[in-house]
Amino acid sequence: MASDNLAGESRASQVQAACIAFFVLSPLFVGARIFARVKVRSWSGLSWDDGTLVVGWIFSIILSAMVMLSCASGFGKHIETVTDFNDTKDLSLILKYNYLAEIFYKLSINTTKASIILFYLRRFVTNWFKIACYVMLGVVLSFMVATTVGTIAQCTPIEKSWLAPGGSCIDIKAFWYANSGISILINVIMLALPFQPIHASSLPGGQKVALTIVFAIGAFTTITGVIRMQTFEWAGLDYTYNVDWLMWTVIETNLAILCGCVPVYRPLMAYIFPKQFATTSKIRPGDNRRNTLAVFSRSEVSLAPSARAKRMSRISIMPHRKPGGWDHDSEKGLDDLPLPAPPGIRDPNAPPRRSSMLRDAYVWLNTVI
Incomplete structure (x- = not known):
C-alpha cells in the first residue's frame, strides 16, 4: 500500500510548469529587445550584446528541453518507483538528461552575463569603467569554460555520471556549491558596476533613479541563485523526487535573460507610449x-x-x-x-x-x- 502511495506522488509538474512558462515568456522578451533595437536604428542597431543574449537564450531552451525529457523519464517521482536494485535503466536516463541540463545551464547563464557586460560597454564611456568591464568579461568567459569543462569531466569515465560501472567522480555537491558561490559573487559585482557612472552622469535626478532601478532588477537573478544554492543540501536525498534544485536552475537561467532584456526597452516604450516616454x-x-x-x-x-x-x-x-x-x-x-x-x-x-x-x-x- 505504501508503495502504491509513493507511485502516485510526483513533483514533475512543478518543473514542467516553470519550463512551459519560460517557453512562452523568454521569446516575448527577447523578441521585444530585438524589435526595440531594430526600431531605433534598423538592423544596424544590433550588436554583440544582442547576439550573445540570443545565444544564451538558445542554450536556455536546450536546458529546458532536457529538463522536460528528464521529467518524461520519471524525474519528479520517488526513487523507489523509478528503479529497483535489478534495473537502473530509467534512473540512468534521468541522470543523463540532468547531466546535459547542467552543461547547458553553465553555458546559458554565463553567456547571458557576458551579454550584460557587453551592454555596459555599449552604454558607458568612462575609461576605468571600460577596463573593469573587460576584466569582468574575461572572468565570466573563463569561468564559463572552466565550469563547463568541469561538469563534462566530473566523472571518469564520463559515462560514470549516469551510473556506468567502474570509474570515479569528484565531490559533485562541493563542485555545485563552489560554482554557485562564485556565480553569485560575479552577479553582485556586475550589479554594483553601473551605479557610479549613473550617479556621475548629467541626467536629471528622476532619470538617475529610474536607471538605477532598471539595473537593480538584475538582483532578482542573484536572489534566485542563492535560493538554488540552498536546495543542494537535499538534492541527493531521494534524488529523483527533490526537484527543487533543477526547477530553480531553469528559473535562474531564464530570469537572467529577462533581466538582461529590460534595460533595452526604453526606445520600445517611447514608440508605444510617445507622450509618456518622450525625452x-x-x-x-x-x-x-x-x-x-x-x-x-x-x-x-x-x-x-x-x-x-x-x-x-x-x-x-x-x-x-x-x-x-x-x-x-x-x-x-x-x-x-x-x-x-x-x-x-x-x-x-x-x-x-x-x-x-x-x-x-x-x-x-x-x-x-
Missing part, C-alpha cells in the same frame, strides 16, 4: 537647430542682428556633460538633443518667421528645463 515635448532628434547654449546680457540682446550672431558664435558652448556618465549616443537621449538659441537670438541667415518673443521664451525654457 522632451518640443525637441526631437534630427531637428535642424543649433546645438548650442548661449548666455547673453540685456545689453547684448540690444545689439544689431549681425553683431549678435557674431557674439553668439564666440561664446556659445556645448551643453554641459559630466565625464563618465550615461552614453545616449545610440538612443538620442537628453544630452544629445539640439537646443534652440535663447529668445531674441536668431541666425540672420535663417528664413523669416512669425513668432512672438513670449512663445520663443516658452519653447526655450521648456527645452532647457
Whole structure:
C-alpha cells in the first residue's frame, strides 16, 4: 500500500510548469529587445550584446528541453518507483538528461552575463569603467569554460555520471556549491558596476533613479541563485523526487535573460507610449537647430542682428556633460538633443518667421528645463 502511495506522488509538474512558462515568456522578451533595437536604428542597431543574449537564450531552451525529457523519464517521482536494485535503466536516463541540463545551464547563464557586460560597454564611456568591464568579461568567459569543462569531466569515465560501472567522480555537491558561490559573487559585482557612472552622469535626478532601478532588477537573478544554492543540501536525498534544485536552475537561467532584456526597452516604450516616454515635448532628434547654449546680457540682446550672431558664435558652448556618465549616443537621449538659441537670438541667415518673443521664451525654457 505504501508503495502504491509513493507511485502516485510526483513533483514533475512543478518543473514542467516553470519550463512551459519560460517557453512562452523568454521569446516575448527577447523578441521585444530585438524589435526595440531594430526600431531605433534598423538592423544596424544590433550588436554583440544582442547576439550573445540570443545565444544564451538558445542554450536556455536546450536546458529546458532536457529538463522536460528528464521529467518524461520519471524525474519528479520517488526513487523507489523509478528503479529497483535489478534495473537502473530509467534512473540512468534521468541522470543523463540532468547531466546535459547542467552543461547547458553553465553555458546559458554565463553567456547571458557576458551579454550584460557587453551592454555596459555599449552604454558607458568612462575609461576605468571600460577596463573593469573587460576584466569582468574575461572572468565570466573563463569561468564559463572552466565550469563547463568541469561538469563534462566530473566523472571518469564520463559515462560514470549516469551510473556506468567502474570509474570515479569528484565531490559533485562541493563542485555545485563552489560554482554557485562564485556565480553569485560575479552577479553582485556586475550589479554594483553601473551605479557610479549613473550617479556621475548629467541626467536629471528622476532619470538617475529610474536607471538605477532598471539595473537593480538584475538582483532578482542573484536572489534566485542563492535560493538554488540552498536546495543542494537535499538534492541527493531521494534524488529523483527533490526537484527543487533543477526547477530553480531553469528559473535562474531564464530570469537572467529577462533581466538582461529590460534595460533595452526604453526606445520600445517611447514608440508605444510617445507622450509618456518622450525625452522632451518640443525637441526631437534630427531637428535642424543649433546645438548650442548661449548666455547673453540685456545689453547684448540690444545689439544689431549681425553683431549678435557674431557674439553668439564666440561664446556659445556645448551643453554641459559630466565625464563618465550615461552614453545616449545610440538612443538620442537628453544630452544629445539640439537646443534652440535663447529668445531674441536668431541666425540672420535663417528664413523669416512669425513668432512672438513670449512663445520663443516658452519653447526655450521648456527645452532647457
